[in-house]
Amino acid sequence: MSNNEQDQTAADFVIGRHPAMAAIKSDQQINKVFIQSGLQADVLNDIAKIAKKRNLIVQYVPKQKLDRLTDNANHQGVAVGVAAFEYATIDDLFAVAKAKDEAPFFLILDNIEDPHNLGSIMRTADAAGVHGIIIPKRRAVGLTSTVAKTSTGAIEHVKVARVTNLVQTVKQLQEAGLWIFGTDMNGTDYRQWDASGAVGLIIGNEGKGISPLLKKNVDEMLTIPMIGHVQSLNASVAASLLIYQGYTSRHPLGK
Numbered sequence: 040m041s042n043n044e045q046d047q048t049a050a051d052f053v054i055g056r057h058p059a060m061a062a063i064k065s066d067q068q069i070n071k072v073f074i075q076s077g078l079q080a081d082v083l084n085d086i087a088k089i090a091k092k093r094n095l096i097v098q099y100v101p102k103q104k105l106d107r108l109t110d111n112a113n114h115q116g117v118a119v120g121v122a123a124f125e126y127a128t129i130d131d132l133f134a135v136a137k138a139k140d141e142a143p144f145f146l147i148l149d150n151i152e153d154p155h156n157l158g159s160i161m162r163t164a165d166a167a168g169v170h171g172i173i174i175p176k177r178r179a180v181g182l183t184s185t186v187a188k189t190s191t192g193a194i195e196h197v198k199v200a201r202v203t204n205l206v207q208t209v210k211q212l213q214e215a216g217l218w219i220f221g222t223d224m225n226g227t228d229y230r231q232w233d234a235s236g237a238v239g240l241i242i243g244n245e246g247k248g249i250s251p252l253l254k255k256n257v258d259e260m261l262t263i264p265m266i267g268h269v270q271s272l273n274a275s276v277a278a279s280l281l282i283y284q285g286y287t288s289r290h291p292l293g294k
């Protein structure tokens with residue numbers, strides 16, 4: 040089970056056929072629809088059809104997995120993963136920067152899977168005045184209750200937009216005037232980073248880092264120097280250092 044499924048508690052699921060049908064027909068923000076594989080029922084087929092029409096992700100899973108996800112509730116073969124918090128749009132993120140009369144400072148998270156990392160990154164992002172976070176719809180943790188808890192309230196203040204394709208989004212941001220910075224072990228020393236203009240900062244997946252295709256589309260790579268024995272920093276630790284370099288260049292000492 041991936042971390043984002045593990046992280047969704049029973050409270051994050053709408054369970055049972057009628058409630059599930061109502062949820063997918065509503066405006067509620069939905070992460071994923073889980074349907075028990077091999078279970079024949081017209082209503083389950085209808086739920087899958089409607090969900091697909093709405094471009095929701097439908098996943099067929101064994102009964103044991105549904106039992107586990109729902110804490111053995113009477114799920115009747117279906118559980119709808121709902122967002123614990125509402126997602127924003129990219130335009131919403133731009134609006135936050137505009138309202139503060141500041142050049143946009145966005146974070147782009149390339150498949151962060153650990154809810155504690157996402158919550159902790161949100162906490163730092165709020166503290167340092169980041170205008171919003173962009174995450175992908177698939178293969179990444181969403182706004183779940185564990186993320187909310189780890190963010191210590193930052194989730195109420197930092198807007199998160201979920202997009203289908205990060206590469207496309209990065210291209211759109213570049214067209215809108217943002218300079219996009221990736222992060223790995225082979226870039227410019229992050230202490231030279233001037234983030235005072237419109238910028239997007241990409242943090243990579245805990246295991247794989249930033250995907251090769253996304254790296255190809257960045258304007259510049261940044262590196263936090265390391266002189267010890269480990270290969271890399273934890274994603275949220277790296278994000279904190281980088282975000283605060285962004286803060287420092289935007290709010291020089293004494294200003």
Ligand SMILES: C[S@@+](CC[C@H](N)C(=O)[O-])C[C@H]1O[C@@H](n2cnc3c(N)ncnc32)[C@H](O)[C@@H]1O
Pocket residue numbers: 222223224241242243244245246247248249261262263264265271272273274275277278
């Ligand atoms: C645990 S690291 C991933 C390591 C991965 N094996 C790699 O080769 O990139 C997760 C993310 O944290 C950030 N990161 C960690 N250490 C970093 C460093 N020293 N300099 C810049 N970014 C770093 C990068 O965004 C990276 O994608």
